[in-house]
Amino acid sequence: MPRASRPHTPAIDLVARRAYAAEGGTSGVLTPELEAFCQSGISVIVAVCRPAEAPVAGLACGCVILPAGRMRLLLPRAGNEELLAMVERGAGIAVTFSQPVTHRSIQVKGSRGVVAAPDEEDRREVLRQSQGMRRELIEVGYPTAFAEAYCMIDPDIIVAVDFTLDAAFVQTPGPGAGAELKS
Template identity: 30%
Template sequence: MDATASGNQPDAPLLDEARADFITHHVAMNVASCSAARVPSVVRAHGCRVSADRRRVTVFVSVPRAARVIEDLRAGGGIAVVFTLPHTHETLQLKGARADVVPLAPGDDACIRAYVESFVKELVRVHHREALGRAVMSSADEESMGLVFEPNAAFVQTPGPKAGSRLERQP
């Protein structure tokens, strides 16, 4: 059976509209990479943009806090990003074979500010103080860069029986 007959569209994006919407607000975002020596690095992201065709994802990170991740990615390492909705623990992981480190594009500052506000509201929803959310997102006030990648794998990581299951490409 070929990929089309099984429902897996090899040229389709991994993200459908609902998942693209999910990863762009309210969620906690953590970006991981590793060095050539396989030493892992992790940094919190403070926003995300998905391309109109849903094939490319850009996550925004603080340059000083993400120095090691940026170094790993510039050396050609892969990227993994986890998106978790705090009030339900719904979690999606995206992986890419490589990522480009790019300056912010016009409109990215507004995207970051909107994300920070939505994330702070989500933390308040789960009974945390607004001040905690602002402290967690304080990196958004620092110099930022975008990490752009094309997801080549996606996984459900929500706790439960489907955790770790691979998502297929959407038509």
């Protein structure tokens, strides 16, 4: 894990979440600022699981916030067949967003996932976000060739997983990591 050039702490997000609620913000799982963070072009990793089954990990390449407290996760179909099949069988979903230059991380938990076909806007968005991640990796010191390979996306093999956001947790390393982000 490379050095964060602008380190973040769990307390910053916990305080901000409470302040948002105190100022009369909506009762959704994510504040507008956290929604923007998730879509800002950073690391997106995913896990799915069903009761009594083994979890499955995956690397995603972006997300889009949908209306009604739902999120669209965008990831390659190839290599994630088992993960997608589990979503279709009603698996719980966890997604962690991490920004390499700050180590700022949040995890969302969700349910009622469905596998969907992305539209053109999703494909443009996934390319934009993956370029953001590429810049982050270079900034923290990965070789450019590695960052480009890691973030190379074929938009035509992207698939969407739409799910309902149930909760969010701060996951930035440090005291307070793991606490729920709620009002």
